[in-house]
Amino acid sequence: MFTLESGSGFWNPLIWILIIFIAFLLFYGIRGFGKSLYKKGTEQTKAFLSGNKEAAPEEMHVKASNLYWGFTVSMSSLYSRLRKMHTGNVSDYLLWFIIVLAILFLVIGVI
Amino acid sequence: MTYLEALIQHSVALIIAVPLLSAFLMPLVSRVHPILRNIFALLMLTVTGCFIGLLTTDVLANGPRIYIFGAKELTLPLVRILFEVDGINVFMAIITIILAIIAVIYSWSFLDKQDGLDKYYTLLLLVVTSALGMEMTGDVFNFFVFLEISCIASCALIAFWIAEGEALEAAFKYIVISSVGALFVLFAVGIFYAQYNALNIATIAQAIQFSFLDKIALILLVVVLGMKAGLAPMHMWLPDAYGRAPPSVTLVIMSATLASFYGVLRILFTLYGNILPTSIRFDLPLNVVLGWILIVLAVVSILIGVIMALIQSDLMRLIGYAAVAEVGYMFLAIGTTIAALGAPYATVALHGGILHVLNDALDIGLLFLVAGAIYYVTKKRSLDDIGGLARTMKFTTVFFIIGLLAVAGMPPLNGFTSKFLIYESVYQLNPILSIIALLCSILMLAIFIKVLYATFFGPELPELKDVKEAPKSMLLAMGIVAGLAIFIGLFPNLFLDSLVKPAADALLNHTQYITTIVGGI
Structure with a gap:
């Protein structure tokens, strides 16, 4: 009921849950060795930004379009091609449909 | 025959009839009270779900089911449509009804301050009917008809937030793509009818020769239904439509999209199943x-x-x-x-x-x-x-x-x-x-x-x-x-053994499907 066989391997979610549970117990145990010096509302909770004043929380929020910036910049040539492909023009949508039809005609119907 | 047996026997027809009739009753029910409208939509979909449940138990226990609309005997003029239901049909119908019920529950609050909800629920039930029809029919022309109903109703639903220009644009793109696609499906249906004088999937599958015209029909059907399922590079309509429709609508459009994917499965494994190993x-x-x-x-x-x-x-x-x-x-x-x-x-x-x-x-x-x-x-x-x-x-x-x-x-x-x-x-x-x-x-x-x-x-x-x-x-x-x-x-095996494996067997064992249907009519 729990073991999923693929013919070349198997998957049992119960084993996975058991491993996760053991890992949590382990982390919780390691956490217990830490020192509880945290004092809310004191200087120690403020971020040290090389002496600069800490900005307001909403100004420090990293926006979604800034995340993975490095990845998108390094792949900019690919993205410029993909953006050109996604014109938003319905005639181009139909063009892609015709192209796929034509390729399949050539491969299955003619060749 | 007991009431339960009668319900099981006619469940194939009721699965289509209940949401279809509910769709047309919806404007009347909406006039009584908005809460009654909401309850009516959920109740009718739940009843449809119960019929799907009954049909599923019957199909899994006794094999494929045939349901004949129209002439019972093979006498002229022969006007009839056959619904053929096996493991893959009921599997897809279950997915469609789950999505529809969830969409209706979600809509209660999500769209509570919107106007035109009588039309919204009517169209939603029509999309559900069309998706279920595509998944249950054993007739290629009937498949085309349900595909068209799905296209038109889905287009209107995508444009539900009509005040947003982008919703209207997405709906326009969807109807253009869908109409062109449906036209090619009709062309493929015409090819089958011209060659084999038949529209029934099992009958065509038994007679198919893989002529040049059959190759054309295969390509047309696979490419069109692939596009409707959202296969790249013909996928561009999908983020437009899914992104601009209300999320409850996206759920039911998704069921129609998955019905197109089912269409690809049925064409490849059943309609062309006999000739797949043929060398080209x-x-x-x-x-x-x-x-x-x-x-x-x-x-x-x-x-x-x-x-x-x-x-x-x-x-x-x-x-x-x-x-x-x-x-x-x-x-x-x-x-x-x-x-x-x-x-x-x-x-x-x-x-x-x-x-x-x-x-x-x-x-x-x-x-x-x-x-x-x-x-x-x-x-x-x-x-x-x-x-x-x-x-x-x-x-x-x-x-x-x-x-x-x-x-x-x-x-x-x-x-x-x-x-x-x-x-x-x-x-x-x-x-x-x-x-x-x-x-x-x-x-x-x-x-x-x-x-x-x-x-x-x-x-x-x-x-x-x-x-x-x-x-x-x-x-x-x-x-x-x-x-x-x-x-x-x-519990993956629970679903795999009870629903997925019978669905896969139904697709792989196309000979049984053909002999059951052709022998049964």
Whole structure:
């Protein structure tokens, strides 16, 4: 009921849950060795930004379009091609449909 | 004959009749009271769900069912339509009705302040009827008719937020694409009728010769239904439509999209099942050529889906691109099954592909529902304008985490079970394909982690300080889907043995389907 066989391997979610549970117990145990010096509302909770004043929380929020910036910049040539492909023009949508039809005609119907 | 036996016997007709008649009754019921309208929609879909349940138990116990509308005897003038139901039909019908019921529960709160809800529920029930019709019919022309109903009703629903110009634009694009596609389907139906004087799938499958015209019909049907399913590079309508329709609408359109995917399965495995091993040129069997074409298109879908999702700032469009990638996984499994027809891992790939249809519907559906909840409370679409919502939307955050883990194929959720079967089987055909699929799943996880951080984590934004948790009916709808995702992930064999394997057997054992139907009429 729990073991999923693929013919070349198997998957049992119960084993996975058991491993996760053991890992949590382990982390919780390691956490217990830490020192509880945290004092809310004191200087120690403020971020040290090389002496600069800490900005307001909403100004420090990293926006979604800034995340993975490095990845998108390094792949900019690919993205410029993909953006050109996604014109938003319905005639181009139909063009892609015709192209796929034509390729399949050539491969299955003619060749 | 007892009442129960009579209900089981006529359940095929009732599954179509109940939502269809409810759709046309809806404007009248809406005039009485809005609450009655909401209850009526849910009740009728639940009744349809009960009939699907009855039919499923009967089909799984006694094999394929035939239901004849019209002339009982083969006498002229022969006016009749045959519905043919086997394991794959009931599997798809179950997915459709689950999505429809969840969409209606979600709509109660999500659209409570909108006008024109009588028309909304009428169209929603029509889309459900058309999707169920496409999934149950055994007649190619009837399939075309339901496809047309689905196109028109879906187009009107996509344009539901007509005040937004983009919704109207998305609906226009959808109807253009769908109409052109439906025209090509009609052309293929004409080819079959001209050659074999038949419209019944089993009759055509028995007589099919794989002439040049049959090749044309095959190409037309696969490409059109692939486009309707969202296969790249013909996927571009999908993020437009999914991104602009209300999320409850997206759920029912998704069921129509999956019905098109079912159409591809039925055409490849049943209609052309007898001639798939035929050699075309250079001693290459048709199944190998066709299988590899589907695999290439599937890999393109997966790559384009995840790469384009990464740069989207509109949450609903982002999920739309993720849906394209998920469609790619389904086609990868089906392509592998066809390319390696007869090999033991081909059957495993088919199991994975079919189970992924259910998982995709639930996972992508859940993410759309969460996106809708965020839009409902913030009225913002862009990820750049929101943040820190976990403080006030705790349940929605949990549902989103479940959705993101499931769609990325993380264990122990449902997405992993089907992707596990797909990776393992595809690896045996070509390891590179499996590695690409696996890496794209990791990229998918990275994309949704970005969404999780940008939307729910980070500091509380001043303009979103008054935001509250989503209403209860929306939470209930999301909770049901999340619960199903966890349940399937923990008990995959329950679904695999009871629903997926009979569905796969129905597709692979096309000879039984043909003899049952042709012998039965």
